[in-house]
Amino acid sequence: MLLRVERLQHSYCKAEILKNIDLGVERGEVFIIIGPTGSGKTTLLRLIGLLEKPTSGDIHFDGNRVSDSEEQRLAVRRRMAMVSQKPTVFNASVYDNVAYGLRIRKEKGASLHGKVMNALETVGLAGYDKRNARTLSGGETQRVALARAMVIQPELLLLDEPTANLDPVSTSHIEKLVTDVIKKSEMTVLMSTHDMYQGQRLADRMGVIMAGEMLQTGDPRDVFNLPQNRKLAEFVGVENIISGAVVSNKEGIVDIKVDGAVVEALSSLSAGAAVYACIRPEEITLAKTREPSSARNTFSGEITRVVLFGPLARIELNCGFPLVALITRKSAEEMNLQTENRLYASFKATGVHVIAK
Amino acid sequence: MHEIADAFVIAIKMIFTGDPEVYAITARTLEISISSTLIGALLFIPLGCLIYFNNFWGKRTLISIIQTCYSLPTVFVGLLVFLAFSRAGPLGFFGIMFTPQVMVIGQVVLIAPIITGLTISALSGVSPAIRETAVSLGATRFQAVWLVLKEARYAVLTAILVGFGRAISEVGLAIMVGGNIRGFTRVLTTAMALETQMGNIELSMALGIILIVLALIITVLANKFVKGKEADAAQSRAPTA
Numbered sequence: 001m002l003l004r005v006e007r008l009q010h011s012y013c014k015a016e017i018l019k020n021i022d023l024g025v026e027r028g029e030v031f032i033i034i035g036p037t038g039s040g041k042t043t044l045l046r047l048i049g050l051l052e053k054p055t056s057g058d059i060h061f062d063g064n065r066v067s068d069s070e071e072q073r074l075a076v077r078r079r080m081a082m083v084s085q086k087p088t089v090f091n092a093s094v095y096d097n098v099a100y101g102l103r104i105r106k107e108k109g110a111s112l113h114g115k116v117m118n119a120l121e122t123v124g125l126a127g128y129d130k131r132n133a134r135t136l137s138g139g140e141t142q143r144v145a146l147a148r149a150m151v152i153q154p155e156l157l158l159l160d161e162p163t164a165n166l167d168p169v170s171t172s173h174i175e176k177l178v179t180d181v182i183k184k185s186e187m188t189v190l191m192s193t194h195d196m197y198q199g200q201r202l203a204d205r206m207g208v209i210m211a212g213e214m215l216q217t218g219d220p221r222d223v224f225n226l227p228q229n230r231k232l233a234e235f236v237g238v239e240n241i242i243s244g245a246v247v248s249n250k251e252g253i254v255d256i257k258v259d260g261a262v263v264e265a266l267s268s269l270s271a272g273a274a275v276y277a278c279i280r281p282e283e284i285t286l287a288k289t290r291e292p293s294s295a296r297n298t299f300s301g302e303i304t305r306v307v308l309f310g311p312l313a314r315i316e317l318n319c320g321f322p323l324v325a326l327i328t329r330k331s332a333e334e335m336n337l338q339t340e341n342r343l344y345a346s347f348k349a350t351g352v353h354v355i356a357k
Numbered sequence: 358m359h360e361i362a363d364a365f366v367i368a369i370k371m372i373f374t375g376d377p378e379v380y381a382i383t384a385r386t387l388e389i390s391i392s393s394t395l396i397g398a399l400l401f402i403p404l405g406c407l408i409y410f411n412n413f414w415g416k417r418t419l420i421s422i423i424q425t426c427y428s429l430p431t432v433f434v435g436l437l438v439f440l441a442f443s444r445a446g447p448l449g450f451f452g453i454m455f456t457p458q459v460m461v462i463g464q465v466v467l468i469a470p471i472i473t474g475l476t477i478s479a480l481s482g483v484s485p486a487i488r489e490t491a492v493s494l495g496a497t498r499f500q501a502v503w504l505v506l507k508e509a510r511y512a513v514l515t516a517i518l519v520g521f522g523r524a525i526s527e528v529g530l531a532i533m534v535g536g537n538i539r540g541f542t543r544v545l546t547t548a549m550a551l552e553t554q555m556g557n558i559e560l561s562m563a564l565g566i567i568l569i570v571l572a573l574i575i576t577v578l579a580n581k582f583v584k585g586k587e588a589d590a591a592q593s594r595a596p597t598a
Contacts, residue, residue: 070498078495088486091508100504148494158493240530296374 001063001206002027002156002188004049008057010043017043019212021057025190027155030178032220033192034199034208036235041192042085044209045160049082062155078105081154083162087145089133094125097133097144101152110161117246122181124173146177150187157182159191163198164249171198171221178202195238200224208232218287225280226353231353233278239324240279243357253349264296274357281326283351285342288317288335295346299323303341306332313337317345360558362584366561378486380562383567386544389457390525393464397472398517402463405476405516406502420477426470438463442534455536460544463530468520475519478504479512514583518576525572 005023010133018040027029047054050073059066059077089097098116123143163171199206200220207217216228227233244258249270258262263277313332317323440446442459453459483505491501528546535542545568552561
């Protein structure tokens with residue numbers, strides 16, 4: 001394990017920013033910390049990047065505990081590099097910016113030149129070497145910052161919301177760098193983002209941080225589909241979170257009573273448990289008539305709102321309880337869906353994720 | 358008005374015909390002011406860094422005091438240096454009263470607050486993110502401070518230039534501790550004061566023009582130097598084989 005964080009706690013004045021964080025990052029993986037703005041992502045990365053000292057808790061790098069000794073902190077810091085959300089470039093040429101980390105490591109001559117030119121090529125800024133870095137656009141600046149960090153071949157690359165302030169084209173450019181280049185060079189990446197979908201696209205593993213607490217870590221698919229509590233479910237984009245209670249459990253299939261209807265789902269919880277039934281909107285199919293199907297849950301409802309966006313349509317229904325379905329725009333148009341239409345909404349018992357209250 | 362214009366014309370002639378006394382005074386002036394500015398820069402830019410990059414009790418008060426000392430009267434500094442270096446003073450054993458050396462020391466004292474204070478302002482103009490970025494890329498404390506200083510180079514240069522301007526233009530200190538000794542401690546400002554009193558308006562005017570032109574030339578050169586460094590840095594990409 002390259003990085004291990006144990007019981008990390010940090011406060012500014014009296015405000016507790018991070019609470020008891022445990023985290024492990026394996027060599028060579030892309031680990032993404034995901035969480036809403038203000039959840040403590042930046043603070044966590046700054047502590048791991050040894051830019052600040054935690055109030056309490058330990059950071060282990062490559063098997064060694066990082067102590068308070070400035071000498072040791074510098075030695076560890078030299079094995080990592082950090083790119084911040086709002087990258088700062090030095091008032092110098094793009095070339096000198098990228099060369100900085102190498103120069104302070106006493107690298108010079110042809111080897112320095114080769115590495116810098118190579119890094120500029122990699123981030124797509126070949127030919128920009130003479131430009132003053134202060135004259136670049138936001139996306140270009142972020143790429144200079146990435147090149148400047150990557151060129152020193154850090155064992156651990158820390159990226160703090162590298163795409164938070166960028167347009168979609170620049171964002172996909174940066175994402176491509178992370179997936180193609182950094183993975184190939186076997187760097188370990190610890191990145192933060194508030195964008196759940198970006199986390200999905202890039203992460204080998206992810207951790208969700210909310211209000212200073214690491215609530216869930218694991219495979220992105222698990223985090224996405226099996227959130228452990230209501231807050232997480234909301235954050236990962238589960239729009240249908242229906243409150244109810246288990247009325248029966250027959251061999252792992254539960255009936256959950258919600259606002260006058262019964263939802264079938266898979267769960268180990270027994271009768272009487274108060275739960276939330278979570279259904280991702282894309283798991284729901286809509287039909288004009290009630291047709292026989294394998295889906296265990298079918299409800300009749302009235303359309304309250306239709307929102308078209310891009311290739312998708314978001315349909316809000318009232319089935320006694322509110323339900324949101326996500327279908328393609330084409331389907332919505334072919335079925336001629338309008339508000340006040342009555343419809344049947346179906347989803348499988350396996351499409352329901354049950355969270356105990 | 359006529360008189361001033363005539364004086365001006367004669368002054369220009371004097372400068373271009375190469376009056377040896379005018380040139381000697383000019384050389385001595387530059388020698389003293391440049392020495393004191395360089396010594397001041399070497400001592401007080403680092404002091405400014407030390408104050409800016411460390412947190413200690415009374416830091417803000419100290420900075421306020423330094424800023425107040427920007428306008429320290431030159432005659433007051435002259436008096437202090439005089440008391441210190443006169444034969445009976447604590448530093449009298451150096452025996453350098455009424456020499457160019459003591460004038461340099463006096464000017465260094467005079468410009469110390471300006472260079473220190475303006476260095477602190479120059480550094481506060483650089484975003485703290487610059488230093489942090491350097492540290493995150495593995496810079497040592499010294500390397501990070503050096504980078505911030507480089508980012509602030511124009512403002513630091515201004516600090517040096519303002520210091521030089523004060524050193525070359527002051528007259529009280531130069532008379533009090535230098536003594537305006539002809540061919541030894543006589544500088545442009547003290548010579549002007551003397552010649553004006555003696556009625557040699559043309560000579561005085563010539564000295565004044567030289568003083569202003571010198572200040573202009575040095576400012577232009579210093580700006581060129583900083584800009585040139587920048588161009589060099591951009592072109593030094595090619596590896597030196």
